[in-house]
Amino acid sequence: MHSLIINFPGTTFYKATKAADALRMELRIVIQEKKAAMAAGGPMHDILSHMIMASDPYGKHMPEAEVADKIMVIIYIILQVYWTVSTTNMNLEYFPNPEKFDPSRYDDLNAFPAFTFVPFGGGPRMCPGKEYARLAILTFVHTVVKRFKWEVLFPKEKITGDMMPTPEKGLPVRLTRH
Structure with a gap:
């Protein structure tokens, strides 16, 4: 089977290439604005900043067209993976x-x-980090219980609240090594 790309007005391919070109132009404008903001000392904690700043082993930065293409791929991937x-x-x-x-x-x-x-x-x-967080908390609690002696600083501290009983001063404790 052979296939041929037909790029005539009215075809889906033609419309898709026009839309991709328009998106690339918008992304180039965003990239130029981001470069200007970075030069002015703006925040650089996003993926676009890292793509702009990334360089190859020879110190050459990615051209704007390549950054725009990579952002388009990221957008496509997010749309494929994102679920609500x-x-x-x-x-x-x-x-x-x-x-x-x-x-x-x-x-x-x-x-x-x-x-x-x-x-x-x-x-x-469910969030895959949930089990890791649970493990980290359990490890911390195990370490504190096994290696330290607890002494409640205010043993007669007043408990407030009906639905959610809470120590008035937060139940401060003194930890000493065994």
């Missing part, structure tokens, strides 16, 4: 009448295909 709960919750295939407020639709959680009901970003889409 609302896109699934508003899908007619999974939830009939998604615009209608109907909490009873969630009564039978087995009625949904796998991974379509994801409340509050939980489930398989």
Whole structure:
């Protein structure tokens, strides 16, 4: 099978190349504005700044056209990867009448295909750093409990709050090594 690129007005390819050229022009304007802001001492904590400042082993910086092309690739990748709960919750295939407020639709959680009901970003889409953070906290608590002796500085400290009991002074403790 052979294919041929047809770049005639009205074709999808023609429209796509025109849109890509317009996007490149916009990105070049943004790149020039960013260069001016960087020269004036503006913040340089974003990917565009790093792409502008990056140089090869010979000290040559990327041309603006190459930076614009790489930003376009990044935008494409983000659009392919980025997912929001609302896109699934508003899908007619999974939830009939998604615009209608109907909490009873969630009564039978087995009625949904796998991974379509994801409340509050939980489930398989949960932050992968959550487990690492839990491990870091557990390691810290283990170290403090095993290596230090705790002494409460105000043993008769007043507890305030009904729903969420909290020590009035924050429960300060003195830690000493075993």
